[in-house]
Amino acid sequence: MNPTRVLARRTPLIHFVGKRTIPEAIDHTPRAHPASPSSSLPTSFKQYRESIANQHGPLATRSASSKSYFSPAPPQGQFFDRSELPARFGRLKWSPAEIAAVESGGASLAA
Numbered sequence: 001m002n003p004t005r006v007l008a009r010r011t012p013l014i015h016f017v018g019k020r021t022i023p024e025a026i027d028h029t030p031r032a033h034p035a036s037p038s039s040s041l042p043t044s045f046k047q048y049r050e051s052i053a054n055q056h057g058p059l060a061t062r063s064a065s066s067k068s069y070f071s072p073a074p075p076q077g078q079f080f081d082r083s084e085l086p087a088r089f090g091r092l093k094w095s096p097a098e099i100a101a102v103e104s105g106g107a108s109l110a111a
Helices: 003-008 045-051 096-103
Strands: none
Touching: none
């Protein structure tokens, strides 16, 4: 069978209806999203930052004397890393038998 004849019979599965037309007038005025909790737009970007954008943390400028929202130290009784925990919560040392079992995929274990 001739491959060019097979390709000539191929018809696309997507069919476009009508000719493409570009709209004559498009409304580009800003509007609030239909799913927005408030159906109004902020009057300025500064207002947006001060009210709406604070859901992900403070964005307003702070003076040097103001308290930082994100402290570099964890609260009392909490730890950032496992190595800061008391020794009783530390990792246990592996025995040579456990190391051999892991390296051999369990084949060195006696049944």
